[in-house]
Amino acid sequence: MFEKVDALLIKTPDENFFYFTKLEGFYENSYAVVLPDKVITIAPHLEEKADYFYKSKKELEKILKDVAKVDKLGINGEALSYKDFVYLKKLLKTKLIDVSQEIKKLRVVKKPDEINLIKKAYRISNEVVNQLDFRNKTEKEIVKEIEMAILKNNAKLAFEPIVAFGKNSAIPHHMASNKKFVLPALIDLGAKYKGYCADITRTFIDKRGKKVYEIVEEALYMAIDNMVEGIKAKEVYELIEKFFKKHGYKMLHGLGHSIGLKVHDGYALNKKADFILKENMVFAVEPAIYTKSFGVRLEEDIIVGKRKGKIIA
Amino acid sequence: MFEKVDALLIKTPDENFFYFTKLEGFYENSYAVVLPDKVITIAPHLEEKADYFYKSKKELEKILKDVAKVDKLGINGEALSYKDFVYLKKLLKTKLIDVSQEIKKLRVVKKPDEINLIKKAYRISNEVVNQLDFRNKTEKEIVKEIEMAILKNNAKLAFEPIVAFGKNSAIPHHMASNKKFVLPALIDLGAKYKGYCADITRTFIDKRGKKVYEIVEEALYMAIDNMVEGIKAKEVYELIEKFFKKHGYKMLHGLGHSIGLKVHDGYALNKKADFILKENMVFAVEPAIYTKSFGVRLEEDIIVGKRKGKIIA
Numbered sequence: 001m002f003e004k005v006d007a008l009l010i011k012t013p014d015e016n017f018f019y020f021t022k023l024e025g026f027y028e029n030s031y032a033v034v035l036p037d038k039v040i041t042i043a044p045h046l047e048e049k050a051d052y053f054y055k056s057k058k059e060l061e062k063i064l065k066d067v068a069k070v071d072k073l074g075i076n077g078e079a080l081s082y083k084d085f086v087y088l089k090k091l092l093k094t095k096l097i098d099v100s101q102e103i104k105k106l107r108v109v110k111k112p113d114e115i116n117l118i119k120k121a122y123r124i125s126n127e128v129v130n131q132l133d134f135r136n137k138t139e140k141e142i143v144k145e146i147e148m149a150i151l152k153n154n155a156k157l158a159f160e161p162i163v164a165f166g167k168n169s170a171i172p173h174h175m176a177s178n179k180k181f182v183l184p185a186l187i188d189l190g191a192k193y194k195g196y197c198a199d200i201t202r203t204f205i206d207k208r209g210k211k212v213y214e215i216v217e218e219a220l221y222m223a224i225d226n227m228v229e230g231i232k233a234k235e236v237y238e239l240i241e242k243f244f245k246k247h248g249y250k251m252l253h254g255l256g257h258s259i260g261l262k263v264h265d266g267y268a269l270n271k272k273a274d275f276i277l278k279e280n281m282v283f284a285v286e287p288a289i290y291t292k293s294f295g296v297r298l299e300e301d302i303i304v305g306k307r308k309g310k311i312i313a
Numbered sequence: 314m315f316e317k318v319d320a321l322l323i324k325t326p327d328e329n330f331f332y333f334t335k336l337e338g339f340y341e342n343s344y345a346v347v348l349p350d351k352v353i354t355i356a357p358h359l360e361e362k363a364d365y366f367y368k369s370k371k372e373l374e375k376i377l378k379d380v381a382k383v384d385k386l387g388i389n390g391e392a393l394s395y396k397d398f399v400y401l402k403k404l405l406k407t408k409l410i411d412v413s414q415e416i417k418k419l420r421v422v423k424k425p426d427e428i429n430l431i432k433k434a435y436r437i438s439n440e441v442v443n444q445l446d447f448r449n450k451t452e453k454e455i456v457k458e459i460e461m462a463i464l465k466n467n468a469k470l471a472f473e474p475i476v477a478f479g480k481n482s483a484i485p486h487h488m489a490s491n492k493k494f495v496l497p498a499l500i501d502l503g504a505k506y507k508g509y510c511a512d513i514t515r516t517f518i519d520k521r522g523k524k525v526y527e528i529v530e531e532a533l534y535m536a537i538d539n540m541v542e543g544i545k546a547k548e549v550y551e552l553i554e555k556f557f558k559k560h561g562y563k564m565l566h567g568l569g570h571s572i573g574l575k576v577h578d579g580y581a582l583n584k585k586a587d588f589i590l591k592e593n594m595v596f597a598v599e600p601a602i603y604t605k606s607f608g609v610r611l612e613e614d615i616i617v618g619k620r621k622g623k624i625i626a
Contacts, residue, residue, distance in 0.1 A: 024488055025486055025488045026472075026486045028577070045565070046484075046485040046486045046565075046566055047486050048484050048486065048487060048488060075395065077394060077395040077396035077399070078394050078396050079394060080394065080395050081390060081391050081392060081393060081394060081395065082388070082390040082393050082394065082395050082397075082398040082411065083390035083391050083411060083413060084391075084395075085395040085398075086390070086411075098395065098396060098399075100396060144464060144465075144467070147464050148461055148464050148465065151457060151460050151461050151464065152457075152461065154457070159339075171359075171361050172359040173338055173339045173359045173360050173361065174361060175337055175338045175361055252358070252359070253359055264341070
């Protein structure tokens, strides 16, 4: 990133504020100036920690002009709003360069402490789904049960769980309804632990779904085995696409996405995925087959390895 | 808004997508085109409902060019990212006009059904705080208890609760720690019900806090009485500022903010608040005094009335 810019200016809301500062809390209208050798934080005086506190817009602007005084200033064009971009450009009178791609690249390979937090989030998610009791409950009731169980485990919600019973499982992003439990039951959930997200899907089937389930399961393990350093990501997608085709099915959506501070953390595993897999990248891998009457999606969180991928469990 | 633009284009994530479409769900990379007489929705084919579904970027672009074909296209510059702005400008080859202020203005006066949802969120929040049992618990444990109680009441979290015991209450945005319960205890929480947020704060005090509490309480009711149609918002702020000054205290932060689909829904009650209060605007009003050793903040959700404001309860 620092080949392109002298410093990076992050404005909240943006998960990169936490990534670079490790500061948790509200931090509305807060800034991080990321320099090659240090990170400077600016926050309203209501917050607990920052290098600079401001009480008024005037004070903030004075600090910003002082601290972000570089020739080429990077911004995250995917999070910074258009209005803030216009404001900062006028205020700082410097060149603002969108380095969102560089930031994503920086974040996609996870550090050991990040992997540990995703692992913890994965374990909580897995435990929660394994302890669900579906009998006589509606989709909405199961959503609530999942959410409460995640909180009980000292985690937050990575996203609102998807719970789809019967033919609702044929809709990838079904919104939970008052439909009562029947098989198949598709459950897509994720805990967020200290900022880091897991994202898993289980599908519970009856006899009708058995054949489809076995194909999806085989696809999942095939994908995991191929999440290997040096492989182009789209090759894994294509492998599964081909495998499904052989069985007469199509890919309705991508094979997965990187996870981290966000559930969709920047990189997608699809037919356009031109990047090369590297050790310690972490992806949610989610092969799925949707028929007219039901769907089977199996999703695991995978660390890319030197010789093969493995579930982060 | 339609004096300035022919149509408004909203891209998710943006709570205005829900505001204009009432569609709940993931809706990543989804769009709403708001025209004077109708709203057109565009979403990935993974979603359940939309007017147009797309499977590829190419399909999306074709639909967008077709549906958003107007001379002056409005955008929400506060939510649309800089990158998406650049992308849409290039794609649509039309004038993109930031109408974020007009959208906020549209949203600040609440419709009856919106008021009912905020009322429900308020009631849940109030019930949750009233049922807390602090004995022997830490700030973090109370945060968890609040979050679970909100979910149990079929609501979501409007924001992560603030729980501050003892001298931590002197920090407006204190992050919950492992500190055990002592008085004073400041609890700032909000439920979100069907998309609409409440935001309330209670402070439980011991004898030392009594005098400060009474001043803040008087300020709260003074503010509520003055949340009246026709009054300039900053006059309410100034009234409380003056009242505090008389007692030897300063305002450390604004007097409040509009609430709705967001906790901070667009308008602030501070010394710069030049707008005129109107019936059915809804604000969280939160006078507070912070001393060196503790803080007292009292926050209620207020509907502006013709003759006086009232708590939304």
